[in-house]
Amino acid sequence: MDSFEESAYVNAPVALCYQCWRNFDCLPSFFHNVNHVEALGDGVWRWHLLGSHEDESCWDLLLSRDVPDRLISWRTLSGPGLEMAVDIHFDRIDLDRTAIRLQVRVDAPQTQSAAVAENLHGITSRTIHRNLAEFKAVVEGVMEEAGVNEYYGKRSGNRESAGAFEASPKSFLIS
Numbered sequence: 001m002d003s004f005e006e007s008a009y010v011n012a013p014v015a016l017c018y019q020c021w022r023n024f025d026c027l028p029s030f031f032h033n034v035n036h037v038e039a040l041g042d043g044v045w046r047w048h049l050l051g052s053h054e055d056e057s058c059w060d061l062l063l064s065r066d067v068p069d070r071l072i073s074w075r076t077l078s079g080p081g082l083e084m085a086v087d088i089h090f091d092r093i094d095l096d097r098t099a100i101r102l103q104v105r106v107d108a109p110q111t112q113s114a115a116v117a118e119n120l121h122g123i124t125s126r127t128i129h130r131n132l133a134e135f136k137a138v139v140e141g142v143m144e145e146a147g148v149n150e151y152y153g154k155r156s157g158n159r160e161s162a163g164a165f166e167a168s169p170k171s172f173l174i175s
Contacts, residue, residue, distance in 0.1 A: 005101060008133065008135070014090050016142070020139050031131045034047055043062055045060070047059045070089070071087065071089055104124065
């Protein structure tokens with residue numbers, strides 16, 4: 001099994017980072033290779049991925065752990081010949097900053113050569129790195145566009161009692 005880890009610091013509250021990632025409808029906003037995600041029920045989601053030649057493949061993933069504002073984990077149930085498990089950790093640094101750590105484990109079939117497995121790791125690592133950077137840009141853009149005061153609520157001034165907001169063009173919050 002091949003594994004790697006990527007991290008980023010995001011200038012946004014941990015709750016917003018978690019909600020953006022947990023709202024799977026929004027994944028195409030920062031996962032460049034995800035066309036769309038559909039709920040199949042019982043924690044199973046079908047991810048429609050775009051390949052390098054604009055071909056689409058589907059992966060069924062199980063949401064295996066979901067700890068609000070702390071952890072999202074999923075693993076593949078079916079897909080194009082490999083098993084994958086992902087853990088996304090959300091660590092609050094302070095009110096306006098979150099550390100996000102992605103741990104990815106990929107198990108390719110034994111029929112693949114070492115060179116193919118190494119290439120897969122490189123592609124996966126670069127893709128996850130790029131997607132995490134895009135996530136950071138999207139979330140920080142939402143914070144800037146919405147205005148920190150609008151996100152936290154102007155009336156109370158209490159950042160812990162953040163109300164819902166809608167980022168244009170779409171909301172990242174879980175309904």
